[in-house]
Amino acid sequence: MSTFKLSDYDCIGFDLDHTLLWYNVTNMVEMEYQVLTKYLVTKKNYNPDFLQKPLTPKDIDFMQKGLVLDFDRGNILKPDSKGVIQHVNHGSTSLSLAQINSIYPNQRWESLDAFINNPLDVWEGPHSKKMRALMDYYDMPASLAFARAVDDIDSRNGGEVEKYEAWNDVTEALTNMYERGQFKKNLGEYFVNLKSNPDKYLRKCSQEIVSWLKELKKTRVTFLVTGSNLDFADFTATHTIGEDWRSLFDVIVCFAKKPGFFTGSRPFLALEGYEEAQEVKGDELIRGGIYSQGNWKELKSLFGKITGKSEPKCLYLGDNLIQDVFVPAGHAGLDTVVVSEEMHAEGMDHITLPHPDAETMLSNYWGSYFSVKINNDNNGVKNFEKSYWSFLIENYSKLCIPSIKLIARNPLDKIYDSFDKNDLTRHGYYPAKPNVPAISRQLSLLREPKQQSLNEQRQRTFKMKKMLDKQAEDNELREQIQNRDLAVPSTSK
Numbered sequence: 001m002s003t004f005k006l007s008d009y010d011c012i013g014f015d016l017d018h019t020l021l022w023y024n025v026t027n028m029v030e031m032e033y034q035v036l037t038k039y040l041v042t043k044k045n046y047n048p049d050f051l052q053k054p055l056t057p058k059d060i061d062f063m064q065k066g067l068v069l070d071f072d073r074g075n076i077l078k079p080d081s082k083g084v085i086q087h088v089n090h091g092s093t094s095l096s097l098a099q100i101n102s103i104y105p106n107q108r109w110e111s112l113d114a115f116i117n118n119p120l121d122v123w124e125g126p127h128s129k130k131m132r133a134l135m136d137y138y139d140m141p142a143s144l145a146f147a148r149a150v151d152d153i154d155s156r157n158g159g160e161v162e163k164y165e166a167w168n169d170v171t172e173a174l175t176n177m178y179e180r181g182q183f184k185k186n187l188g189e190y191f192v193n194l195k196s197n198p199d200k201y202l203r204k205c206s207q208e209i210v211s212w213l214k215e216l217k218k219t220r221v222t223f224l225v226t227g228s229n230l231d232f233a234d235f236t237a238t239h240t241i242g243e244d245w246r247s248l249f250d251v252i253v254c255f256a257k258k259p260g261f262f263t264g265s266r267p268f269l270a271l272e273g274y275e276e277a278q279e280v281k282g283d284e285l286i287r288g289g290i291y292s293q294g295n296w297k298e299l300k301s302l303f304g305k306i307t308g309k310s311e312p313k314c315l316y317l318g319d320n321l322i323q324d325v326f327v328p329a330g331h332a333g334l335d336t337v338v339v340s341e342e343m344h345a346e347g348m349d350h351i352t353l354p355h356p357d358a359e360t361m362l363s364n365y366w367g368s369y370f371s372v373k374i375n376n377d378n379n380g381v382k383n384f385e386k387s388y389w390s391f392l393i394e395n396y397s398k399l400c401i402p403s404i405k406l407i408a409r410n411p412l413d414k415i416y417d418s419f420d421k422n423d424l425t426r427h428g429y430y431p432a433k434p435n436v437p438a439i440s441r442q443l444s445l446l447r448e449p450k451q452q453s454l455n456e457q458r459q460r461t462f463k464m465k466k467m468l469d470k471q472a473e474d475n476e477l478r479e480q481i482q483n484r485d486l487a488v489p490s491t492s493k
């Protein structure tokens with residue numbers, strides 16, 4: 001029987017965004033979509049009638065973390081854990097099983113097979129020119145932007161074209177938004193929007209987590225490895241955690257360029273203010289240091305010196321299943337814990353508590369993040385296969401939690417059941433497994449789209465959603481959610 005306890009680790013590291021920091025995903029995703037499509041229309045001459053159509057609840061529902069894009073064909077795919085392509089959209093049009101098989105014989109695709117075999121190969125290799133899995137809430141809006149761009153191209157050409165170039169344009173737009181220099185230069189709109197109204201996009205970090213990190217640092221080496229440049233990390237962490245956020249970690253690595261950080265040998269760079277300065281050799285790294293770029297091998301060597309152990313036991317907690325989980329666990333020897341807000345949003349066995357961004361995170365159209373409905377002609381019988389994301393969680397992490405708050409509430413030596421490749425009857429979802437029956441109900445909507453009355457449609461208008469968001473941000477309700485959410489019920493182990 002596999003178990004896990006935090007007290008077994010000498011060094012405990014964290015990702016920042018969507019791990020320690022909570023975003024208002026609803027506001028963020030909508031803003032990202034607007035910025036992304038404005039670029040496509042103004043710089044790449046896409047038709048605003050397609051790209052800038054007002055976002056309806058149906059459009060929000062279409063966007064989902066974890067979808068796979070086939071650039072050349074203009075398709076959006078939802079594969080299962082074995083790489084079988086179960087659902088496909090060409091642009092915004094859903095394809096039948098027969099159509100899927102005519103494009104992808106036996107519902108398989110070479111590039112996707114390469115990804116399933118080793119996601120790292122597709123991160124940088126030739127297949128990265130063919131496909132991309134949308135791994136987080138920064139690129140999730142690209143699914144809808146890509147679909148609409150493909151619709152626009154088809155409309156202009158009077159039908160499908162041989163090869164779609166839309167992804168190159170979307171990539172250019174994403175780079176314009178997220179390229180690190182844009183923060184300092186106040187360009188690209190994304191950072192400008194965040195700076196001008198942080199409370200709209202960021203949620204305050206729970207004091208419970210901050211206090212836990214302080215306590216943890218007294219007995220363990222704690223570290224932060226984030227992809228954000230120091231100026232942006234300082235802005236978000238100061239706003240959400242507090243002015244002294246740096247004091248919570250023994251070592252901070254910014255602009256780490258994960259997942260390459262865990263496998264490569266890029267040198268560490270010193271920071272002068274927010275600017276990268278001279279190279280820092282591995283043996284010059286110090287406890288209390290803040291660096292840019294770098295690599296895991298030299299960081300681990302520093303941890304060896306601090307702990308006096310040749311092989312310190314290291315744990316990393318993060319939300320991105322490739323950067324924070326598959327690569328560190330599969331290629332660098334760390335143990336990992338997944339932080340998955342989707343567990344909270346979709347619901348778990350015996351636990352259904354509202355997530356303020358559930359409407360944005362859930363997708364009735366594509367179904368659960370954790371499972372995929374098998375696409376066959378077996379009318380009425382619903383069979384499900386795990387999603388590839390569940391596979392990564394269950395094979396490359398010890399534990400999967402909806403929030404760090406859940407483990408911060410427990411003593412460090414609490415024993416959790418953990419994932420075990422050799423014993424699938426056990427699992428490391430804590431406090432409980434994702435709720436498959438709830439997912440089934442959602443997926444039934446995929447088969448027979450619910451006919452909404454005009455009144456229901458009106459109730460789900462954007463205005464209403466904005467109002468609900470505002471309500472969720474209300475201090476009193478936030479307090480209530482923070483105190484009550486995801487308390488371990490008596491029925492759960």
Ligand SMILES: [Mg+2]
Binds near residue numbers: 015
């Ligand atoms: Mg993250």
